[in-house]
Structures are given as structure tokens and as C-alpha cells.
Amino acid sequence: MNRTAPSPAPAIALRAITKSYGQAPVLAGLDLDIAAGQVVALLGRSGSGKSTLLRLLAGLDDAITGSLTVNGSVSVAFQEPRLLPWRRVWRNVVLGLDRGDDTRANALTALVQVELADLADRWPLTLSGGQAQRVSLARALARRPDVLLLDEPFGALDALTRASMHALLRRLFAEHRPTTLLVTHDVDEALAIADRVLVLRDGRVHGDHLVPALTAHDPTRRQILRTTILDDLGVTPDERD
Amino acid sequence: MSASVLTASPRTISDPQVGDDVAGPSVIPRSRRPAVPRWASLLGVLALWQLASATKLLSPDLLAPPSTIAATGWRLTANGELGSALLVSSGRIALGLLFGVTAGVSLGLLSGLSRWGDALLDPPVQALRTLPHLGLVPLFILWFGIDETPKVLLIAMGVAFPLYLSIHSGVRQSDPKLLEAARVLGFTARQRVWHVSLPSALPHALVGLRQGLGMAWLSLIVAEQVNASSGLGFMINNAREFLQTDVVVVGLVVYAVLGLLTDTVVRKLERRALSWQGPL
Numbered sequence: 279m280n281r282t283a284p285s286p287a288p289a290i291a292l293r294a295i296t297k298s299y300g301q302a303p304v305l306a307g308l309d310l311d312i313a314a315g316q317v318v319a320l321l322g323r324s325g326s327g328k329s330t331l332l333r334l335l336a337g338l339d340d341a342i343t344g345s346l347t348v349n350g351s352v353s354v355a356f357q358e359p360r361l362l363p364w365r366r367v368w369r370n371v372v373l374g375l376d377r378g379d380d381t382r383a384n385a386l387t388a389l390v391q392v393e394l395a396d397l398a399d400r401w402p403l404t405l406s407g408g409q410a411q412r413v414s415l416a417r418a419l420a421r422r423p424d425v426l427l428l429d430e431p432f433g434a435l436d437a438l439t440r441a442s443m444h445a446l447l448r449r450l451f452a453e454h455r456p457t458t459l460l461v462t463h464d465v466d467e468a469l470a471i472a473d474r475v476l477v478l479r480d481g482r483v484h485g486d487h488l489v490p491a492l493t494a495h496d497p498t499r500r501q502i503l504r505t506t507i508l509d510d511l512g513v514t515p516d517e518r519d
Numbered sequence: 520m521s522a523s524v525l526t527a528s529p530r531t532i533s534d535p536q537v538g539d540d541v542a543g544p545s546v547i548p549r550s551r552r553p554a555v556p557r558w559a560s561l562l563g564v565l566a567l568w569q570l571a572s573a574t575k576l577l578s579p580d581l582l583a584p585p586s587t588i589a590a591t592g593w594r595l596t597a598n599g600e601l602g603s604a605l606l607v608s609s610g611r612i613a614l615g616l617l618f619g620v621t622a623g624v625s626l627g628l629l630s631g632l633s634r635w636g637d638a639l640l641d642p643p644v645q646a647l648r649t650l651p652h653l654g655l656v657p658l659f660i661l662w663f664g665i666d667e668t669p670k671v672l673l674i675a676m677g678v679a680f681p682l683y684l685s686i687h688s689g690v691r692q693s694d695p696k697l698l699e700a701a702r703v704l705g706f707t708a709r710q711r712v713w714h715v716s717l718p719s720a721l722p723h724a725l726v727g728l729r730q731g732l733g734m735a736w737l738s739l740i741v742a743e744q745v746n747a748s749s750g751l752g753f754m755i756n757n758a759r760e761f762l763q764t765d766v767v768v769v770g771l772v773v774y775a776v777l778g779l780l781t782d783t784v785v786r787k788l789e790r791r792a793l794s795w796q797g798p799l
Contacts, residue, residue, distance in 0.1 A: 336703055353703075360700035364718040364795045373714070374704035401795040417704075 287349065289314040289425055289457035290335065295344035296481075297330055304330045306481030307344070312474075314349070314424075317451055317458040319468030322478035323511060328461045331478070332429050335459065350424025350457075355417075357430045359410035361402035368398040371417045388420035389413070391450060408439040412446070419450065426456040430463065444470045465507050469500060477510035485510030583765035591765040592772070600754070605773065607750035611667065612739055612777075615674025619735065623679040623727070627686025631720065632712060637687075644683060652676040653741050660746070670742040677734035685727025689720030722796070725789045729782060736778045 290312040297305040304327040312318050322328040333339045334346060336354045361370045368385035375384070382398070389395045392412040402410060411431055418426060432440045448471060451458065462468055468475045469489060477485035487503060508518060565585050571577040572584030579587065595601040626644060629636040652673065659669035693716045701711045743752020751770050758766030 338699060338703065354700075356696070356700060358696065360696055362697060362701075362714060362718070364721075365714075374701065374706050374710070403795065403797075421704075 287314070288312055288347075289316075289349050290459070291345075291347040293345045295331075295334070295342055295346060297327070297334065297339070297342045303481050305334075305342075308482050310476070310483055312457055312459065314457050315455045316474055317460070317472045318474045318476060319460045319462055319472035320476050320478060321462060321465060321468055321507065321511060324463070326478045327481050328478050329429060332427050332459065332461050335425070336427055348425055351421065352425045352427060353418035353421045353423035353456075354427045354429065355411075355414050355431045357433050359402070359407075359414035361410060361413060361417075363402050365402075366398070367394070367400050367402060367405070367413055370402060370413060371420050373417065375421065384420060385416075388416040391419060391453075392416045392446060408435050408443070411435060411443070415446075415450075419454065422454070423456050426458045428458065428460040430461055432467065433463075440467070447471055465504055465511075468507070469504065475503075475507055477507060479510065479512060579764065580762045581764065583763075583768065587765045588768045588772075591763075592769045595754075595766070595769060601769070601773065604749065604751045604754045604770075605777075608739060608743065608752070609777070611670050611742075611750065612674060612735060614667075615671045615735055615738070616678055616732075618671065619675035619678035619731065620682060620728070622675065623682030623731065624686060624724075626679075627683040627724075628690065630683075631687045631690030632716065641687065644680075648680050648684070652680070653738065656741065656745055665746045670739070670747075673738040673742045674735045677738035678728075678731035681730040681734060682724065682727045685723040685730075686720055689723030689727075690716050692723070693719040722789075722793055725785060725792065729785050732781045732785060733778065736774065736781070740774060 288311040290310065292308055292310040295305050295308040295310075296303055304325075308327075308331070320328045320331065330339070332354075334342060335348055336352060361367075362373065365373065368382055368389065371385040371388050372380040372382075374380075386395055386398060389398055392415055394409060394412055394416065397405065397409060397413075402413070405413065411434075415431065418428075432443050435443065444467065451471075458472075460468070460471060473489050473491070475485070475487045475489060476483055477487075479485075485507060487507060489503065490499070492499075568577070568582075569584050569586060572579065572582075572587075577584070583591070592601075626640060630640040630644070631637070655676075656669070656673065659672060663669045663672065697715050697719070698711055701715050706714065740752060743750050744756065747753040747756070751773060755767050755770035758764075758770070
């Protein structure tokens with residue numbers, strides 16, 4: 279994947295972000311810049327603060343210290359599809375858009391991109407997990423966001439569905455180029471999708487790795503990067519598969 | 520009229536097993552069902568009843584035979600007596616429902632949607648709810664006399680409380696994850712209420728309405744027993760004075776049919792409004 283060189287004004291800029299629940303800080307003076315158009319995977323063990331960080335960027339939490347800048351519009355796809363069960367699929371896709379933009383045509387355009395146009399008139403409860411997650415993705419994309427936040431969106435899916443979702447995402451990124459932050463706990467998923475991998479540990483960025491374009495097709499390089507990231511995560515050798 | 524416990528299962532999309540859940544209520548396979556139609560035993564009971572009456576085992580002063588009841592039903596329908604009684608009683612129900620549903624829905628929404636509403640409204644309503652509202656009849660008669668007002672009020676209370684409770688809890692139980700998603704999608708507070716809170720409360724509200732209707736009919740019967748100069752209850756009371764057990768039973772059957780009718784209407788409504796819960 280060819281990406282534009284990082285532009286001078288980053289899409290996301292975080293300085294000395296601290297967030298605590300009670301006594302324990304979840305984020306402890308975190309600094310982070312993400313260039314426009316970059317696809318960044320955020321890895322970390324559970325409790326490392328990766329979901330907290332995503333919620334901050336989504337504007338769902340403002341009780342923090344530090345400075346946070348997000349340039350442009352933001353869309354979020356959550357771990358669960360979170361579709362409104364009482365609205366047809368296509369209405370869910372354009373939900374909350376301005377009047378005039380919330381048309382069926384716009385919904386279908388987004389649904390075509392996730393290859394679900396024929397399910398436009400279904401009720402969400404009749405969809406499979408993978409289909410619902412793709413609709414959720416279509417909903418995020420229909421907003422044409424500058425910044426796309428994905429919170430473990432494939433966590434609940436089976437391996438095969440995940441693989442096809444990865445391919446779909448890579449295609450969509452190539453087309454739309456939103457700045458993307460993908461929270462995941464899966465190193466291979468991170469390497470499959472992202473062009474930069476961040477490892478969050480103890481409330482800070484512990485590891486920051488660029489993923490060269492051809493890594494996916496170079497097993498040796500991929501293995502080296504994978505090992506480095508696992509080290510950053512603090513995964514001991516006997517924990518590795 | 521059953522005041523039985525009805526359960527709603529409003530499903531949300533965050534339910535991970537939603538896709539697998541396509542089986543309907545469990546049905547006994549046809550092959551394992553006894554080869555007797557379900558109405559057979561009912562017909563048997565009616566036959567025994569008729570037989571007991573014919574052999575003078577059952578005095579008509581205690582309970583008239585089914586044949587007489589059917590004939591009386593026909594006679595009362597034909598001479599318009601039943602029709603006019605029905606009209607009066609239905610009028611009372613309609614008026615009571617109008618007030619009760621309005622009160623239940625508006626109070627339920629107010630206390631469900633606003634923190635102030637919840638803090639100020641919910642305690643007194645919950646306290647009032649613990650009173651058996653049918654026990655208020657003596658007070659109502661003292662306050663409002665014996666004409667239509669206490670009857671309509673009693674019916675209104677019967678339907679208002681179950682409706683209030685179900686709407687209040689339905690709104691409160693809206694999935695916080697959906698509300699959060701709506702916030703991220705840029706919904707205003709009002710849009711969140713309209714698109715998320717109200718639709719999630721609807722299944723609960725309809726269950727509450729069905730329970731409320733049962734209570735409304737019960738309230739009507741009690742109110743009409745206590746005092747009435749027209750309507751179904753008056754017809755029944757009048758018949759009692761003259762030991763016309765056939766007329767009493769006809770009145771009861773009509774009550775039952777009416778209750779069943781309103782219940783069916785709400786169930787139809789349920790199926791239409793909640794079609795998203797089932798497969799397309």
C-alpha cells in the first residue's frame with residue numbers, strides 16, 4: 279500500500295494525556311502524533327488503556343489532563359455492531375446524518391462497499407455477526423470521516439470472517455484514506471492491516487513500529503517485527519504460540 | 520382477563536447469539552400429541568353440566584344449564600338489552616382508558632427520561648401503586664358520589680399503574696451502548712430519546728398495556744358491582760335479585776369476550792410494532 283508522506287499537521291496530536299479511574303492512572307502522560315491518512319494499530323494487554331484512549335478520541339470522555347487535538351470529523355465502529363434493532367439496515371447506515379444526506383442512495387453506496395447492498399431492507403437482528411459488523415463499518419464510512427476509530431471491531435468474529443474483514447478494510451483504506459486508529463489485541467491483525475503499530479504499556483506508548491509496505495509478503499521480516507512487538511507487550515517466550 | 524405475568528424479551532443487537540436464535544416457542548411435535556382435539560374435554564364439561572341440569576342435580580337457581588344460557592344470550596341480544604348495556608360499559612372503559620393511558624404514558628416518560636422527574640415523581644407513584652386500587656372504592660364514593668366519575672377513575676387507575684411501571688423501567692433500561700453509539704453518531708439529546716430510548720421502551724410499554732387492560736376490565740366489573748344504574752354490571756346485579764342465573768352468566772361471558780377482544784387488539788399491535796424482533 280502506498281501512503282502519502284506524513285503531512286506537517288498531524289490528524290491526531292496528544293500531549294501529556296493523563297487519565298485515572300480512582301487512584302490508578304490508566305494513561306500516564308501519553309504523547310502521540312498520528313499523521314493524516316496513516317493506519318495505526320494500537321496494541322496492548324487488557325487494562326493497558328487502549329480502549330480508554332479510543333474513547334477519549336471519540337469524545338466520549340473528557341475528564342482528562344493534557345492536550346488532545348483531533349483534526350476533522352470522527353467516526354467510530356465498536357466491538358459490537360451497536361445497530362438500532364428497530365431500524366432497517368439501510369436506515370442504520372445513514373442514521374444521524376443531516377437531512378438530505380440520510381438517503382437510501384447514500385446508504386446503498388456505503389453498503390456496496392462492504393458488499394451487503396442486498397441486505398439493505400433487513401432488520402439488524404436477522405443478520406449474522408459478521409454481516410452486522412460490516413453494516414456497522416458501512417455506517418462509520420457513510421459519514422466520510424477524516425478520522426476512523428475502530429475498537430476491536432472483529433473481536434467477536436470467527437477466524438475466517440476476520441480474514442475477509444481484514445481484506446475488506448485494506449481495500450477500503452486504499453480508497454478512502456481516513457486516518458485510522460485500530461484498537462486490537464491481535465498482533466497478526468495489526469500487522470495485516472496497519473502501516474504503523476503502537477504498543478501501549480503502563481499508560482504510555484511503549485513501542486512504535488512502522489510496518490513497511492511489503493512486510494505481509496516477507497515471512498522473515500514479519501517474524502522479526504512480530505517478535506519485537508511481543509517483547510514490547512511483555513509477552514514472555516513461553517506464552518507465545 | 521388474565522392478570523398473569525407477561526414477559527417481554529426485547530432483544531438488542533449487542534446480544535452475541537442473536538443470529539442463532541431463530542427457533543420460536545417450543546412446540547410439542549404433532550406426533551407426540553394425544554389424538555384428541557383440545558376442545559373435546561371442554562365440550563365434555565359442557566355436556567356434563569347440561570346433564571346435571573336435566574337430571575335436576577343442578578338447580579337452575581344456582582346455575583342455569585348451557586342451553587338456557589345460550590337462549591337467554593340470544594334473547595338479550597335480539598331485544599337490544601345486551602347491546603345497550605354493552606354500550607354503556609364500553610363507554611366507561613373507553614373513557615377510563617383515555618385518562619389512564621394518558622396519565623401512565625406521560626408520567627412514565629417524564630420519570631423515565633428526566634432525573635428530576637424520577638426523583639420527584641417516582642416515589643409518590645410507587646407509594647400509591649402499593650395501595651390496592653380497588654380498595655379505594657369507599658373513598659371514591661365519598662368523594663365523587665355514585666355516578667360515572669368514580670367508575671371511570673377506577674378504570675383509569677387500573678390501566679395507569681402497570682403502564683407507568685413498564686414505561687418507566689423500559690426507558691431506564693435502554694441499552695447504554697446504543698445510547699453511546701448514538702452520541703458518537705452525532706445525535707442530539709432529543710434525537711437520542713426519539714431514536715433509542717422510546718423504541719427500546721416500546722416492547723415493555725405494550726406488555727404494560729396488556730396488563731393494564733386486564734386491570735381496567737377488572738376495575739369496571741368491581742365498580743359496576745358496587746353501584747350502577749346501567750351497563751353490564753347493572754344487568755348482572757338486577758338478574759341476581761330475580762335469581763336469573765342465566766342472565767348473570769351471559770353477563771360474565773360478555774365481560775370475558777370483551778377482555779379477550781382488547782387483548783387481541785394489543786397483541787396485533789405488538790406484532791406490527793415489534794416486527795423488527797423477528798425474522799423478516
